[in-house]
Amino acid sequence: MAQQQDHKDPMPDLNKVNMPLFQTKYTADPSPIVVGDTLFLFTSHDASPEDIPDENEKNSAGFFMYDWLLWSTTDMANWTEHGAVCSLKEFEWRSRDNGAWAIQTVERNGKYYLYAPLHGHGIGVLVADSPYGPFKDPLGKPLVWQKEHWDDIDPSVFVDDDGQAYMYWGNPHVYCIKLNEDMISTSGDIFVLNPADGVMRPVKEEGAKINLRIPGSQKANWKVKNYQEGPWFYKRNGKYYLAYATTCCPEALGYAMSDKPMGPWEWKGYIMRPTERDRGNHPGICDYKGRSYIFGQDYDLMHLDSYIHHERRSVSASEINYLVDGTIPEIPYWLDEKPMQQLHWLNPYQRVEAETMAWGKGLKSAKMGIPNTGVIKDMPASTGKRNMYIYDIDNGEYIRLRGVDFGAGAKQFSIAASATGSCTVTLRLDSENGPVIGTVKIGVTGSLDTYKSFATKIKGANSVHDFYLCFGDVNGEVHLDYWIFK
Known part of the structure; x- marks a missing residue:
């Protein structure tokens, strides 16, 4: 965890260090989507002090998040900002004006569906004809809302090869439900993952989930270890992956695998181990131009100015590889890696x-x-x-x-x-x-x-x-x- 002292890191050599991707705004909760030859990255947005309306809160250490941002690249080295694509204002039924937390956007049948948590008030969905928006709320109410608790954050949506769509979400338990082809309605029960055996069971079943807050020594034989939040659900070469932020705090990046979209899941290890240089994390993973990339978050941009803690995060990325069995070798912390390889040169003779x-x-x-x-x-x-x-x-x-x-x-x-x-x-x-x-x-x-x-x-x-x-x-x-x- 960052030390509570006023401190500035020296400016690193940008040719040698894998620095955060964006600097004009503080960002978190990366959500990649590939459209044609372009990789789009949706992020949440930690407000800078000048963007916080309450004068008494401008230097608070807490979360101040009002809208969601969009970025794009074709070379993984230079990124174009597209600004805010939507905000909490799109959800007229929301209960608060703060809390634009982790989203994911997916495409289906030419439409783009943005799934967003309204913490303590369910998960909503917005729809657009373009990744740039404009995004509109087709329901006027939550898509999913378990009113008995506040686990409703960090939705991750995936459409399988057979056309069935799934949405995973949750903190500190992970849930799943099937989505219909329209992507704005659900089918069947909500399931919850029991980390002791990796099996997902309907939440209405007795004993469907068990308390995650147990001593670490008792987790040794559990099928799914250390789940905290931020699930990212995807499929690659016939294997299903559930990446997530592990433990707290600091949070690492871990993952489980399965042969089926709803498990049973089995812990496979860390993608990036916990480090005291970070507090929270949130994975986003995609294949792009023959390579695979993981996006996560840190406080490395803020640490160039101060080590006095605020929730002002920054998004970083790294290339990952897969072994023959589909498992992912661990990668070092972002700052311990070289900058990502540029995929093609930038053409200065066009705008x-x-x-x-x-x-x-x-x-x-x-x-x-x-x-x-x-x-x-x-x-x-x-x-x-x-x-x-x-x-x-x-x-x-x-x-x-x-x-x-x-x-x-x-x-x-x-x-x-x-x-x-x-x-x-x-x-x-x-x-x-x-x-x-x-x-x-x-x-x-x-x-x-x-x-x-x-x-x-x-x-x-x-x-x-x-x-x-x-x-x-x-x-x-x-x-x-x-x-x-x-």
């Missing part, structure tokens, strides 16, 4: 959104025309895909892109920006102190809603390099939309 980056700590992002006050009543309904911009730019900050292929050589660079002030953008290769290939001066455009193109000639940009947009001489407000090379 690249400013919110596309491999690293951009200190910067912020927003959807154009949508102020985010952090207050549920002021949030817009789910908007669908909207253009975004980068703002809150300070001297010394930068945007890093990994693996940019300049080919035979770039001649010109232009960036679309709006400003009521000014900023100098120094373009560098390989590091924030690397060779300069050009400099752009952004000036006043008339208003922050008026975007203009600012250009410069380029010299020395060819072949593949990491690319840095470094900011200096910042005066007043500057917003960045996109950039392109010629």
